[in-house]
Amino acid sequence: MTTKVTILLTGNELMNGDVIDTNSIMFANQLNDIGLGIVKKVTIADDLPLLIREIQQLSQTADILIINGGLGPTTDDLTAQALAKACNVDLHLQPQAHLHLKNWANKRNIKLNEPNLKQAHLPMGCEIVPNASGSAVGFSMRFNNCLIICTPGVPSELKHMLADEIIPTLQHLFPTNKKQSLIRLQTFGIGESSLQALVNDKLPNWPTDIDIGFRSAMPMLELKLSTECPESEKALTQWKNKLEQILGDHILAIGESKKQNVAEYLVPLLANANQTITVAESCTGGLIASQLTAIAGASAVFEAGFVTYSNNMKTKMLAVPSSTLLNHGAVSKETVIAMARGALNASKSDYVIAVSGIAGPDGGTKDKPVGSVWIAWGNKETIKTKYYCLPFPRQHFQQMVTARSLDLVRRLLINSNEAPHYDHIS
Amino acid sequence: MTTKVTILLTGNELMNGDVIDTNSIMFANQLNDIGLGIVKKVTIADDLPLLIREIQQLSQTADILIINGGLGPTTDDLTAQALAKACNVDLHLQPQAHLHLKNWANKRNIKLNEPNLKQAHLPMGCEIVPNASGSAVGFSMRFNNCLIICTPGVPSELKHMLADEIIPTLQHLFPTNKKQSLIRLQTFGIGESSLQALVNDKLPNWPTDIDIGFRSAMPMLELKLSTECPESEKALTQWKNKLEQILGDHILAIGESKKQNVAEYLVPLLANANQTITVAESCTGGLIASQLTAIAGASAVFEAGFVTYSNNMKTKMLAVPSSTLLNHGAVSKETVIAMARGALNASKSDYVIAVSGIAGPDGGTKDKPVGSVWIAWGNKETIKTKYYCLPFPRQHFQQMVTARSLDLVRRLLINSNEAPHYDHIS
Numbered sequence: 001m002t003t004k005v006t007i008l009l010t011g012n013e014l015m016n017g018d019v020i021d022t023n024s025i026m027f028a029n030q031l032n033d034i035g036l037g038i039v040k041k042v043t044i045a046d047d048l049p050l051l052i053r054e055i056q057q058l059s060q061t062a063d064i065l066i067i068n069g070g071l072g073p074t075t076d077d078l079t080a081q082a083l084a085k086a087c088n089v090d091l092h093l094q095p096q097a098h099l100h101l102k103n104w105a106n107k108r109n110i111k112l113n114e115p116n117l118k119q120a121h122l123p124m125g126c127e128i129v130p131n132a133s134g135s136a137v138g139f140s141m142r143f144n145n146c147l148i149i150c151t152p153g154v155p156s157e158l159k160h161m162l163a164d165e166i167i168p169t170l171q172h173l174f175p176t177n178k179k180q181s182l183i184r185l186q187t188f189g190i191g192e193s194s195l196q197a198l199v200n201d202k203l204p205n206w207p208t209d210i211d212i213g214f215r216s217a218m219p220m221l222e223l224k225l226s227t228e229c230p231e232s233e234k235a236l237t238q239w240k241n242k243l244e245q246i247l248g249d250h251i252l253a254i255g256e257s258k259k260q261n262v263a264e265y266l267v268p269l270l271a272n273a274n275q276t277i278t279v280a281e282s283c284t285g286g287l288i289a290s291q292l293t294a295i296a297g298a299s300a301v302f303e304a305g306f307v308t309y310s311n312n313m314k315t316k317m318l319a320v321p322s323s324t325l326l327n328h329g330a331v332s333k334e335t336v337i338a339m340a341r342g343a344l345n346a347s348k349s350d351y352v353i354a355v356s357g358i359a360g361p362d363g364g365t366k367d368k369p370v371g372s373v374w375i376a377w378g379n380k381e382t383i384k385t386k387y388y389c390l391p392f393p394r395q396h397f398q399q400m401v402t403a404r405s406l407d408l409v410r411r412l413l414i415n416s417n418e419a420p421h422y423d424h425i426s
Numbered sequence: 427m428t429t430k431v432t433i434l435l436t437g438n439e440l441m442n443g444d445v446i447d448t449n450s451i452m453f454a455n456q457l458n459d460i461g462l463g464i465v466k467k468v469t470i471a472d473d474l475p476l477l478i479r480e481i482q483q484l485s486q487t488a489d490i491l492i493i494n495g496g497l498g499p500t501t502d503d504l505t506a507q508a509l510a511k512a513c514n515v516d517l518h519l520q521p522q523a524h525l526h527l528k529n530w531a532n533k534r535n536i537k538l539n540e541p542n543l544k545q546a547h548l549p550m551g552c553e554i555v556p557n558a559s560g561s562a563v564g565f566s567m568r569f570n571n572c573l574i575i576c577t578p579g580v581p582s583e584l585k586h587m588l589a590d591e592i593i594p595t596l597q598h599l600f601p602t603n604k605k606q607s608l609i610r611l612q613t614f615g616i617g618e619s620s621l622q623a624l625v626n627d628k629l630p631n632w633p634t635d636i637d638i639g640f641r642s643a644m645p646m647l648e649l650k651l652s653t654e655c656p657e658s659e660k661a662l663t664q665w666k667n668k669l670e671q672i673l674g675d676h677i678l679a680i681g682e683s684k685k686q687n688v689a690e691y692l693v694p695l696l697a698n699a700n701q702t703i704t705v706a707e708s709c710t711g712g713l714i715a716s717q718l719t720a721i722a723g724a725s726a727v728f729e730a731g732f733v734t735y736s737n738n739m740k741t742k743m744l745a746v747p748s749s750t751l752l753n754h755g756a757v758s759k760e761t762v763i764a765m766a767r768g769a770l771n772a773s774k775s776d777y778v779i780a781v782s783g784i785a786g787p788d789g790g791t792k793d794k795p796v797g798s799v800w801i802a803w804g805n806k807e808t809i810k811t812k813y814y815c816l817p818f819p820r821q822h823f824q825q826m827v828t829a830r831s832l833d834l835v836r837r838l839l840i841n842s843n844e845a846p847h848y849d850h851i852s
Contacts, residue, residue, distance in 0.1 A: 115619060
């Protein structure tokens with residue numbers, strides 16, 4: 001029988017819309033890696049009776065119940081108390097947790113305060129799960145023939161506790177052979193429904209025992225092919241190959257990837273080719289530069305960026321002729337070409353991106369509505385340009401322009417000779 | 427009796443760690459506004475039997491069950507099918523949904539494909555909930571004396587459907603008087619446990635019927651004071667006033683705020699004062715500029731930003747003397763002052779931020795470890811500087827440097843004469 005893992009997330013902030021739950025992702029990824037799947041996730045508020053009832057109920061059907069959150073120093077943190085009540089034991093100042101707190105505070109030159117000390121009052125009989133980075137230790141108990149593990153809500157602390165403590169323990173306690181075979185494809189530039197239509201159209205005999213899943217993580221779209229039949233493993237690779245042929249250079253990587261945007265693919269491509277890039281940004285206002293420089297090692301490929309928001313600064317920083325701005329406007333093919341050439345001259349970089357557009361919500365005209373953007377990209381030899389209309393809210397527009405312009409340079413670097421799907425639709 | 431709202435979120439991508447659930451936040455905010463609170467959230471995979479069982483079970487105890495996700499065109503979208511099975515009715519091509527799809531496709535010059543058409547096959551007897559922006563309509567059914575409402579997983583579509591259709595309907599069906607009184611304080615610069623300790627220390631008689639909650643939303647921290655006792659409403663304001671005195675200029679706003687970072691507070695402050703700002707960024711690589719320009723109306727306060735990543739470009743774009751770089755290094759008080767003056771000269775802006783630091787993971791030395799940063803901020807008359815050590819992962823470091831430098835300018839603009847809490851700790 002498959003091991004049943006249930007997650008109980010607690011916190012008013014998760015119920016009342018104040019906080020986004022990102023911890024679930026960590027649980028899922030790390031548990032999946034050892035062949036354990038999450039059957040159910042339940043989220044409730046910081047309410048003692050509710051917490052006690054859920055712990056009692058969920059522990060009846062789950063083999064492993066992981067409770068997340070509520071270990072903090074503040075009065076709304078109730079997990080230790082709830083677990084003690086649910087299991088009908090007392091709380092006590094747990095020596096190991098107390099020692100951990102004292103060390104934690106010493107290292108930081110902090111005097112332990114009353115709220116901190118609360119984090120060492122734990123249910124009698126629990127086992128401590130060390131926390132390498134934070135003040136709150138985790139702890140576990142057996143109850144109703146279920147292993148209950150209490151974990152901190154702070155993502156960075158949870159991450160280490162999971163990887164270093166909980167996963168190795170669970171792997172030992174619940175060894176499993178059943179593993180899903182899966183292949184992930186990281187794509188950019190085709191939407192989910194277009195992609196599904198493409199698959200239906202070009203690969204009508206798609207086998208039923210190979211699941212195809214989509215994960216839209218703006219701006220990327222991940223395709224996940226998976227099967228639970230051991231016999232279908234070979235077929236998995238065959239169908240992956242067929243998808244590859246259909247999708248061409250829309251595929252940025254095959255396999256799992258922690259890369260969240262196109263910049264993360266472009267920086268290593270540039271670094272491997274010993275090439276540098278500069279950016280001249282109007283409507284994206286520094287977003288392209290910041291995505292490039294968010295990546296460790298960016299200094300090898302990036303020396304400078306020009307955020308020229310006003311016309312005046314386009315002329316001053318990038319030598320865009322006033323006549324170009326006057327005759328064609330700031331959002332024009334001529335202006336982005338001049339911006340691109342200006343940035344190449346000023347920075348001596350190999351590649352360049354220049355963008356000028358109308359991010360909105362104001363500033364649109366009939367000819368150039370909100371969402372209009374000209375992108376120029378290339379190098380000393382050739383500058384290409386393209387107009388898109390991306391009528392999205394301001395920040396979404398900025399993200400899309402950034403992703404497409406980085407993708408256009410990526411395609412240049414890999415010598416792609418296919419037109420991206422987004423050229424057909426906008 | 428209070429109306430019980432339960433949310434059932436469906437999707438493999440929510441279970442296997444592929445997607446972050448942001449829709450919960452929308453549900454919570456919009457339901458809270460009409461006095462409806464969410465009692466429980468359950469998340470399960472795209473698995474037909476599981477979906478059917480949860481719909482049957484949750485509908486037995488909830489007054490309102492909102493199902494989110496699984497309305498899409500792809501084969502892993504199962505909500506309509508599951509609801510039909512759970513309620514023991516058939517699926518049929520629903521005429522209103524079919525018409526909606528045809529209009530949706532016409533407007534976009536798209537030919538309806540088979541996956542799209544699936545979105546119009548709905549349970550017999552359901553009522554349609556219009557979707558203003560997407561291809562999938564919502565739908566509702568009564569079952570087990572529970573109102574079941576199926577909603578799209580795409581956040582932008584859900585947002586409009588909730589605001590325009592579902593909330594008005596629920597407000598009509600479930601009028602409620604019970605409303606929590608609450609006051610929110612938006613703060614920056616003090617951590618959660620320091621804040622709790624401060625409250626315990628300075629306000630030891632904090633009343634038990636006023637809840638204090640913390641929402642950490644990097645880089646902001648929101649405090650939420652709330653009470654459900656009508657008699658405590660006055661006290662709520664009194665205790666809020668006491669907190670205000672303790673927290674001083676760490677409070678950026680009182681009341682609800684959709685602002686997610688310090689830039690969103692700074693831009694209107696600058697605009698109201700008719701002042702402009704420029705930025706000279708090394709280690710933040712464009713992030714400060716991009717946070718400022720992400721805000722509608724930024725062009726009134728921002729003309730240009732200089733992303734000077736290399737030493738050479740600091741000299742070329744900002745006239746930082748080579749001797750300064752040579753004698754003091756790029757990460758030094760002298761360099762950030764020269765960068766700030768150079769940016770003011772080049773842009774003719776009123777205010778300036780200049781930052782230079784070591785974002786890591788490489789590049790640290792014993793004297794200047796990873797996380798070191800010098801910030802200069804001010805105007806033509808005065809440039810102030812400050813050194814911080816923020817030994818966090820690269821992107822977290824960049825976010826913190828950006829937030830602090832924007833906060834330092836904010837404090838200058840409001841003529842604050844108190845030292846921020848972060849000056850004491852780093």
